[in-house]
Amino acid sequence: MRTLKFLLEKEFKQIFRDKGLLPVIFIMPLIQLLIMPLAANFDIKNINLAIVDHDYSPYSKQLVAKIASSGYFRIVSYNYSFPSAVHEEIESEKADLILEFPDKFEERLIKEGMQPVYIAADAINGTKAGLGSNYLNTIIADFNSEIRLKLLSQQKLNTGIELRSSNWFNPHMNYQLYMVPGILVLLVTMVCGFIASLNIVKEKEVGTIEQINVTPVKKWEFILGKLIPFWMIGMIDFTLGLLIGRLVYGIIPVGNLFLLYAFLAVYLVALLGFGLLISTYSDTQLQAMFVAFFFIMIFMLMSGLFISVDNMPSWAKVIARMTPVTYFIDVMRMIVLKGSRFSDISLSLLKVAGFAVVLNGWAILNYRKTA
Amino acid sequence: MPQQNSDAVILNNITKTYNKLPAVTEISLSVKKGELFGLIGPDGAGKSTLFRILTTLLLADSGTATVNGLDVVKDYKEIRRCVGYMPGKFSLYQDLTIEENLNFFATLFGTTVSANYGLIKDIYEQIAPFKTRRAGKLSGGMKQKLALCCALIHRPEVLFLDEPTTGVDAVSRKEFWNMLQRLKEQGITIVVSTPYMDEADLCERIALIQSGSILSIDTPAAIKAAYPDKLYAIKSAKMHQLLKDLRAYGSCYAFGEYLHISGVSGETELLAYVKEKGYTDVVLKEITPGIEDCFIRLLQTGGAS
Structure with missing residues (x-):
């Protein structure tokens, strides 16, 4: 135990003396937490819309006015015919969408009861194109029911099913409420994953491990001496992040904080095991950095932070389930937004604990004092 | 124990x-x-x-x-x-x-x-x-x-x-x-x-x-002490040429400002050889071998100890 105490003391001394590492560990994640949620917003505003109106009727003008007042679109041009210039506008990225009203739009709409309109989207920015045409569709559908009401008011309205949805746990669809907890998980993952994977490698590279290995220090003492400091850093980083979430974004976890920290504690052990494992396989810090980077990238993109895991193809779901980050992001959102209880997250907790055992066991086996 | x-x-x-x-x-x-x-x-x-x-x-x-x-x-x-x-x-x-x-x-x-x-x-x-x-x-x-x-x-x-x-x-x-x-x-x-x-x-x-x-x-x-034969240090103004010539004669290598040579039959024979090659300014002396000389010697003979 005395040896472990000294190992820890040494590790903390080294961390606090490293003037380059310290800000990276504590300041950088906080700055990122202040910037990323504000930027990573999927609500798309200012979609540039070019309108071609062959009809130029009151109805088409009404619809355009409705679109313009929705706040999502910026009408960049309004033409009465379809000039080639409109195509150029898309090509030069001045317009993201074209909405075309055909000739006799109003007339047919009233007479025949239906009339297609044409929407063309610049799909280079897929999200913008997809969401833009979606918004447009919704507005048109809305407009559709309005004129129906007007035209068919005398006749009997056929009773149809109307969909009304409400968003539970995040009633205003506040994007930050959803992103901040996820980003916080990712930042803690990055900081702890990187420093843990670089640490033993550093001792290898500098040669100090040679000197440690000829001492009677036990394997578990040495590895615990490495794990505990980073585990504490992870805890501190997470706490700072929660504070920012509360002070800046006004996110107050609905669920039990103790439960959240209990999960974090297990998660960090799994994550540090992952870092140590990379560490034991690499010979230089550069190698370890790139391997860790490779995995962290996968964690970022596959963990359900940006892309919902349920939307992934089945093979991708398998990968998503193989990363502990997925579970933590899930649990984090569940506890913070929904106030989930222990029984709701116990399965995830068990899986992350499994990761912790496997990764650390593997790292310890692979860290050999001889050879 | x-x-x-x-x-x-x-x-x-x-x-x-x-x-x-x-x-x-x-x-x-x-x-x-x-x-x-x-x-x-x-x-x-x-x-x-x-x-x-x-x-x-x-x-x-x-x-x-x-x-x-x-x-x-x-x-x-x-x-x-x-x-x-x-x-x-x-x-x-x-x-x-x-x-x-x-x-x-x-x-x-x-x-x-x-x-x-x-x-x-x-x-x-x-x-x-x-x-x-x-x-x-x-x-x-x-x-x-x-x-x-x-x-x-x-x-x-x-x-x-x-x-x-x-x-x-x-x-x-x-x-x-x-x-x-x-x-x-x-x-x-x-x-x-x-x-x-x-x-x-x-x-x-x-x-x-x-x-x-x-x-x-x-x-x-x-x-x-196990060094098998006599070792000489030799020097001249034209060291590079001397080294080349002596290599044809015995086992010779540069050592500081001198060349060390061994595997020769004697001092007089060595002197006669360099005279014949046209060197007039040579300094020659017999020396006791150091560890490095022994090492080089052992390398050449393949470590027969």
Whole structure:
């Protein structure tokens, strides 16, 4: 135990003396937490819309006015015919969408009861194109029911099913409420994953491990001496992040904080095991950095932070389930937004604990004092 | 203990290969208790590999080795308690101070600095004025002293020093060897490696190593005495041409400002040969061979000892 105490003391001394590492560990994640949620917003505003109106009727003008007042679109041009210039506008990225009203739009709409309109989207920015045409569709559908009401008011309205949805746990669809907890998980993952994977490698590279290995220090003492400091850093980083979430974004976890920290504690052990494992396989810090980077990238993109895991193809779901980050992001959102209880997250907790055992066991086996 | 009187270090037919490249082949040697033993050989001869095997950091492919009667494979835990090792590369924590490094390693060995202060006192006092300075900011000589202190802090019975004087200035080298002599007087067995042939004379016994094989093991005096024939130092204004000409005549190599030549039948014959080649200004004298001469000789004859 005395040896472990000294190992820890040494590790903390080294961390606090490293003037380059310290800000990276504590300041950088906080700055990122202040910037990323504000930027990573999927609500798309200012979609540039070019309108071609062959009809130029009151109805088409009404619809355009409705679109313009929705706040999502910026009408960049309004033409009465379809000039080639409109195509150029898309090509030069001045317009993201074209909405075309055909000739006799109003007339047919009233007479025949239906009339297609044409929407063309610049799909280079897929999200913008997809969401833009979606918004447009919704507005048109809305407009559709309005004129129906007007035209068919005398006749009997056929009773149809109307969909009304409400968003539970995040009633205003506040994007930050959803992103901040996820980003916080990712930042803690990055900081702890990187420093843990670089640490033993550093001792290898500098040669100090040679000197440690000829001492009677036990394997578990040495590895615990490495794990505990980073585990504490992870805890501190997470706490700072929660504070920012509360002070800046006004996110107050609905669920039990103790439960959240209990999960974090297990998660960090799994994550540090992952870092140590990379560490034991690499010979230089550069190698370890790139391997860790490779995995962290996968964690970022596959963990359900940006892309919902349920939307992934089945093979991708398998990968998503193989990363502990997925579970933590899930649990984090569940506890913070929904106030989930222990029984709701116990399965995830068990899986992350499994990761912790496997990764650390593997790292310890692979860290050999001889050879 | 039955091994009480046996040798401190025994290597028996040790072979180690890295990716099919042999590092050491069939090395056998023994070091007596309390001896100052030198492994002398150029870079890449396999000295560090031997150290790593003896300090239980590396497993040999074949052969056995014992330190203090303990097997390096089976009893590696006990060995780690009773040996001190100073790697060729400075391997202490550069971001910890002298004092912190020393305390840290003392703790790892389950002891304290004060318990064994007597052993390191002479050495530590030289670096004590800088004890709050970080190890990375020390000069080469001071780093070596600190590394030696850390290797000694648990009062090891056998001390392994891998090229402790490489990259250290001449004065510090001399000081370092004086320190080793004093440690030897305390009864510590010391195995030291060096690429510097002039340091060989400071050891009690030496093993000359080249390409993973031992050329010769004996006391420096005996190795020099075993030099088979006469050795001459010769010099002239046209050294380069002289070297070329003499190579056709005997075994000749440059050595400082002189050329050393051996394998000639006698001084007069040699002089006659150079006269014939047209040299008028040659200085010729017979010399006693040094370790380096013996080493070169052994290299040429393939280590017939």
